[in-house]
Amino acid sequence: MNKILIANWKANPTTPEEALDLFDSYLSAISDFRDIRLVVCSPFLYLEELYKQLQATKNKPETISLGAQDLFWEKSGPYTGEISAEMLKEFAISHVLVGHSDRRYKMGESNEIINKKIKAALEAGITPVLLVGERNLGDDRRAVLEQQLAADLSGLSADQVTKILITYEPVWAISTQPGAKSDTPESALGAIGIIKNFLDSRFQFLASSFLYGGSVNKTNVVDFLKHPEISGAVVGGASLRKEEFTNILKQISLY
Numbered sequence: 550m551n552k553i554l555i556a557n558w559k560a561n562p563t564t565p566e567e568a569l570d571l572f573d574s575y576l577s578a579i580s581d582f583r584d585i586r587l588v589v590c591s592p593f594l595y596l597e598e599l600y601k602q603l604q605a606t607k608n609k610p611e612t613i614s615l616g617a618q619d620l621f622w623e624k625s626g627p628y629t630g631e632i633s634a635e636m637l638k639e640f641a642i643s644h645v646l647v648g649h650s651d652r653r654y655k656m657g658e659s660n661e662i663i664n665k666k667i668k669a670a671l672e673a674g675i676t677p678v679l680l681v682g683e684r685n686l687g688d689d690r691r692a693v694l695e696q697q698l699a700a701d702l703s704g705l706s707a708d709q710v711t712k713i714l715i716t717y718e719p720v721w722a723i724s725t726q727p728g729a730k731s732d733t734p735e736s737a738l739g740a741i742g743i744i745k746n747f748l749d750s751r752f753q754f755l756a757s758s759f760l761y762g763g764s765v766n767k768t769n770v771v772d773f774l775k776h777p778e779i780s781g782a783v784v785g786g787a788s789l790r791k792e793e794f795t796n797i798l799k800q801i802s803l804y
């Protein structure tokens with residue numbers, strides 16, 4: 550299967566040695582598998598070392614590249630603690646996560662901020678991976694998705710929207726969520742249908758594929774990714790477990 554996997558390490562691991570070791574396991578595994586693009590979103594602090602490690606291999610960016618978990622929308626200036634797209638470009642960052650539920654709900658990131666971050670990423674030539682999804686099982690999913698998409702994509706042209714990887718991520722299915730419940734491919738395809746219709750009506754743009762995130766693991770990865778509408782996955786918890794992640798890569802490659 551020709552698919553993209555985005556490993557979202559979140560605030561893990563806690564030492565550079567562990568980060569290099571995990572990345573090394575990806576580098577060893579990826580050469581064995583075809584038709585997969587892997588993007589590794591590590592904490593900012595490890596990007597430089599991982600970049601050096603990646604450069605020392607012959608891998609092409611179409612096979613494995615680094616991503617960021619966040620970015621700031623200004624290029625530089627008095628913004629204590631922030632990291633700009635300009636800085637990220639130093640490490641050949643290909644993708645950046647924007648609108649992740651951790652940032653929306655734990656850090657209070659608004660749609661307005663998400664919109665600015667998407668614009669900054671596009672301007673810097675970094676692909677935004679925009680995550681949208683309802684918080685609780687049973688929420689009015691259509692209303693949430695349409696409201697997030699309308700605000701997050703505000704002021705963008707259809708051409709710009711085609712450059713964004715839109716990911717459906719039901720927050721209630723994220724593995725570290727207390728009481729997380731399993732989503733089903735059928736339900737995910739329903740949500741993707743809502744996103745697709747919204748993009749078509751708002752931007753006259755018939756997107757054909759989307760990413761999925763929310764407890765993707767070795768047991769369910771093929772069930773989700775075998776559908777042509779789902780072109781890849783954002784993987785959190787399972788991306789930290791070397792053997793399981795290698796198994797996920799293998800299953801996608803062999804399917």
Ligand code: PGA
Pocket residue numbers: 557722723724725762763764765783784785786787
């Ligand atoms: P999960 O996380 O794979 O652990 O559910 C996905 C995410 O939050 O990006």
